[in-house]
Amino acid sequence: MKFRSITFDLDGTLLDTVGDLAEACRLMLIDLDQAPRSETEIRHFVGRGMAVLVERCLTRESAPDAELMARGIAAFQRHYAAVNGHRTEFFPGVREGLAAWHATGLPLAVVTNKPAAFTEPLLERTGIAHYFQAVVSGDTTPHRKPHPAPLLHACAALGSVPADNLHIGDSKHDIETARNAGSAVYCVPYGYNEGEPVKAADCDALVADLGVALRLAHSA
Known part of the structure; x- marks a missing residue:
């Protein structure tokens, strides 16, 4: 070879790993009082790293501001650490x-x-x-x-x-x-x-x- x-x-x-990522996103969005995302959406959001995944979850009519992004990343990290590997x-x-x-x-x-x-x-x-x-x-x-x-x-x-x-x-x-x-x-x-x-x-x-x-x- x-x-x-x-x-x-x-x-x-x-x-x-979409099952884990979707669950962490679901819990993050609940924490932030944001509308939920489907697992299909999460599957399309994956690929450019954690921060981009969070940003895509939080983007609706416009991109999230810095304060919301920071809260989102912190919440995602906390929840993902708890579910990482459970649904993989x-x-x-x-x-x-x-x-x-x-x-x-x-x-x-x-x-x-x-x-x-x-x-x-x-x-x-x-x-x-x-x-x-x-x-x-x-x-x-x-x-x-x-x-x-x-x-x-x-x-x-x-x-x-x-x-x-x-x-x-x-x-x-x-x-x-x-x-x-x-x-x-x-x-x-x-x-x-x-x-x-x-x-x-x-x-x-x-x-x-x-x-x-x-x-x-x-x-x-």
Whole structure:
């Protein structure tokens, strides 16, 4: 295999976390006396990190002011810490796929826009933390995806370089991150991507699951 390291997006690629996120948003909106949002809306809001998720929940006719945003973020953080991992589910093929990728001996990392305070507990609660040699969260570097900094940080931690890395994600942000960093990128079709399905033409391959990604990588 030509790849020397593999990086994975988390929400929408490995784990379906919308149940947790929707519950935290529901409780946040109750705290702030705001109208509720549906789980479908939350699914479309996910992808650019916690602050953007909160802002999208609070945006009605206009964007929330700074005071409401601050209250919203504080409430969301409190509620999400309590529910993180409770309603999370694995996407099909992820458990088997991660085990297969791990068996290759290649170093693996997670690169996510989720804050570290929530990322590592989620990986532990779902029992997959041991697969990853590095975890790069939304606040690990000064920039979040699609800026290349998180992926560059992950490659350095894995002892690899972007040109030898394969990034696997679910969204246009993962594609942009990989392109900006100089890595190959495969995408799964089942994630969030803010309601816009990824296209095979936009990435190096559109793969049904992690197992298909591994088989394709072997032949790349």
